[in-house]
Amino acid sequence: MAPHMAEWDQKEIFPVETMRKAAQLGFGGIYVQPDVGGSGLSRLDTSIIFEALSTGCVSTTAYISIHNMCAWMIDSYGNKEQREKFCPDLCSMEKFASYCLTEPAVYVGWNCQPTRAVIFEDCAVPVANRLGEEGQGFNIAMKGLNGGRINIASCSLGAAHASVQLARDHLLVRKQFGETLSNNQFLQFKLAEMATKLVASRLLIREAAQALQEDRPDAVAICSMAKLFATDECFNICNQALQMHGGYGYLKDYAVQQFVRDIRVHQILEGTNEVMRMIISRNLLSES
Numbered sequence: 375m376a377p378h379m380a381e382w383d384q385k386e387i388f389p390v391e392t393m394r395k396a397a398q399l400g401f402g403g404i405y406v407q408p409d410v411g412g413s414g415l416s417r418l419d420t421s422i423i424f425e426a427l428s429t430g431c432v433s434t435t436a437y438i439s440i441h442n443m444c445a446w447m448i449d450s451y452g453n454k455e456q457r458e459k460f461c462p463d464l465c466s467m468e469k470f471a472s473y474c475l476t477e478p479a480v481y482v483g484w485n486c487q488p489t490r491a492v493i494f495e496d497c498a499v500p501v502a503n504r505l506g507e508e509g510q511g512f513n514i515a516m517k518g519l520n521g522g523r524i525n526i527a528s529c530s531l532g533a534a535h536a537s538v539q540l541a542r543d544h545l546l547v548r549k550q551f552g553e554t555l556s557n558n559q560f561l562q563f564k565l566a567e568m569a570t571k572l573v574a575s576r577l578l579i580r581e582a583a584q585a586l587q588e589d590r591p592d593a594v595a596i597c598s599m600a601k602l603f604a605t606d607e608c609f610n611i612c613n614q615a616l617q618m619h620g621g622y623g624y625l626k627d628y629a630v631q632q633f634v635r636d637i638r639v640h641q642i643l644e645g646t647n648e649v650m651r652m653i654i655s656r657n658l659l660s661e662s
Contacts, residue, residue, distance in 0.1 A: 375430030382431065382486035383632055389434055389486065394467045396438060401427070403465030404442050405521075406449040410457050411465035417521060417583040421528040425576070428532025432636035433484030435532065439525035444471030447518045451505045473518070482639045520586055520594055522644045523601035527579050530608035530640050533633040534572050537615035540630050541565060544619050561618060568611045575604035595657040602650035605640040612637050 375392060382389055396402065404420045406412025415423075420442070427435040445464040449457055463469040474492045481489060506514055542565060545556040555561055582600035585593040612633045616623035623630050641647045 375427065375434055379431040379434075379629065379632065380626065382434065383636075384485075384626070386485050388437075388488050389431075390470075393434065393438060393470075396427070397465065397467035401438060402441065402467040403445045403449070403461065406442075406445050406461055406465055410449060410461035412445070412449060412461065413465075417524060417587040418580060420521075421524055421531075421579055421583045424525055424528035425531040425535065428529040429536040430532075431486070432529055432533045432633060433486050436484060436526060436529045436636075436640070437487040439529060440473050440522065441467070441471045443518050443522045443525060444473055446521065447505065447514060450517075451510075451514050455502070456505065473522070475515070476643075482642055484636055484639065519644055520597045523597045523650075524579060524583050524586060526640050526644045527575075527582075527601045527604040527608075530605045530637055531572070531576055531579060533637040534568075534575070534608035534611040537612040537630055537633050538565070538568050538572060540628075540633075541568070541615035541618045544622075548620075555618070564614060564618070568614055571607045572611055575600075575607050579604050592657075595654055598645075598650040598653040598657075601644065602647050602654070605637075606647060609634075609637050609641060 375389075378389065378392070381387065393402075400413035400415075401423060403410075403412035404415050404423060405417060406414070408414040424435055424439050427438065441464070445461060448460050448464070452460065460469075464471055472492070481491075505511070542556075545558075545561055545565065546554055548555045578596075579600045582593070582596045585596045590596075612630065616630045616634050619628060619630055622628050625631070645653075
């Protein structure tokens with residue numbers, strides 16, 4: 375994905391065939407059960423995959439993460455007929471899934487995925503297409519978001535990882551006053567802080583993934599903590615990497631500006647970081 379990241383962004387291309395190649399590697403239903411075409415991997419495996427893919431293209435990977443969340447909900451809450459009807463085409467990415475969550479007037483989109491308003495008027499949904507029992511929809515949707523928050527936070531890790539590398543490479547070659555920027559102690563310290571916060575974010579996300587996999591009582595709170603901390607800190611890392619590039623960082627020839635733009639929305643979607651604070655504080659205050 376990396377060689378095409380800038381082109382997909384500038385031309386607003388939704389890279390269907392590339393994603394289907396990813397699906398051939400098992401990335402269309404990473405934590406969907408194998409009997410309907412999924413890879414049957416863990417939440418921890420999933421986090422590692424999304425971090426790696428995001429170093430190539432954040433917004434494409436973020437879409438794949440949402441697609442996986444939708445496929446998992448059908449796999450987990452659908453009956454036998456629904457799982458067999460919908461999951462194989464989703465796991466192969468022959469068909470693409472969307473999670474229609476945000477209310478009107480507040481959605482921010484990435485350039486290379488076609489975020490749109492979806493409007494249903496007088497739309498009768500047959501019972502055969504309903505997941506779970508009547509009234510369970512909200513709970514199912516929220517269950518999906520717990521994993522979605524880890525997924526999107528993992529995408530932030532990839533962007534931050536790539537940005538730290540870009541900043542390091544720039545500091546090693548860019549010269550000012552007769553020496554490379556890598557000899558500037560202030561910038562050395564900044565790079566050290568960026569790398570430290572990246573590793574801290576990664577460890578928190580991995581812990582949250584494990585908590586969700588094990589269905590631990592603290593899973594919802596720690597997933598919210600991971601999403602809050604990692605998306606904030608990883609954005610700061612990418613933003614600092616751009617700053618280190620100086621004026622170059624704002625040019626489309628340099629990938630760091632795209633990482634900054636693509637990662638910013640992660641602080642908003644899958645529940646804003648303000649909502650994450652609400653969930654965490656509510657959990658703390660409700661403890662006996």
